[in-house]
Amino acid sequence: MEKRINWGIIGTGWIAGKMAEALAGVEGATLAAVASRTQEKANGFARMHRVGTAYGSYEEIAVDPAIDVVYVATPHPLHCENTLLCLRSGKAVLCEKPFAMNEMEVVQMISAAREHGVFLMEAFWTRFLPSIDRVLELVASGVLGDVRHINSDFGAITRFDPDHRAFNKKLGGGSLLDIGIYPVFLTLLLWGEPDLIAGVPHIGPTGVDESLALVFKYDDGRIATLFSSFTVNSTVETHICGTKGRVKLNRMWFCPVPLELTIGDKPSQTIQFDYAGNGYNYEAEEVSRCLRSGRKESDLLPLDFSLRLIRLLDRIRKETGLVYEADERGNVRR
């Protein structure tokens, strides 16, 4: 019989709830503990999601011998600190995106995972959706011809609240790190690092990029146009266009959705998938597979990819003048 994987979650916010729902449907997975900054919130989350143990501090879950892997679901500036806490106690970690605030933090996390010989992965759930594998296959197969253009958009209207993590700079606010990271991730996955980056942010009253338009240019002429926004009701589609055809990842493209394939002037063909769960189950299943086979990182989303992703985000931030506290203090969180 396969070993059960006992999960713990740090943080009790929106995404923690989604992961709790997903884990309930993952074979061989038990959500065994949750940790919050307050005992009351931990108890409430545990009641709602039927979690056995509720901790009123993050430190306690990191040393719980019953837990195999901790899912870090706190705001971005805490990812490094919370991940290091667990890794240093020998716990495997699945940490939300962005993996951390900048390259320096991610390097620390990867070094700690290697030093302590434990599993670490960025919770970039989209990478594990069947639609993304199909896109990679379509591009590699040549049916689209030479793929020359990517147009990827992620707008998510978010009610303005200066204290909400989307707008609060101290909590890592801004569209790039929260949602713009998805178009950047996909372009990096398909094409690697661009030769040139141009970007224009719209900075809102709290000093964060409420919207950001990016162009990636490659020396061979390929161009990606990427957009993220908290204020625009945009298409939230991705179009990958070649010399012979194109594939569209339908609205909410980063979620489990169908694809539309168009070759030449022929009518589009819909590619459906037999999705299960709410989508977060796919990344959890990858973690289970890795832990059961003793792997310290995922082949599908290796640590080197997460390092390249954060470097690219740092480069974009440099181009567009987006700076956070973590950068200013040279950022070593311990």
Ligand SMILES: NC(=O)c1ccc[n+]([C@@H]2O[C@H](COP(=O)([O-])OP(=O)(O)OC[C@H]3O[C@@H](n4cnc5c(N)ncnc54)[C@H](OP(=O)(O)O)[C@@H]3O)[C@@H](O)[C@H]2O)c1
């Ligand atoms: N993969 C996805 O689809 C997806 C979707 C949404 C968000 N995310 C990522 O997940 C992370 C959390 O996002 P979320 O939307 O779940 O945020 P959220 O609803 O605000 O929850 C964050 C949780 O972190 C904990 N926390 C610790 N220190 C905090 C602080 N200073 N301020 C606020 N909360 C603090 C809180 O839990 P306690 O008080 O219980 O400790 C809080 O409930 C972000 O990094 C985001 O990028 C990913």
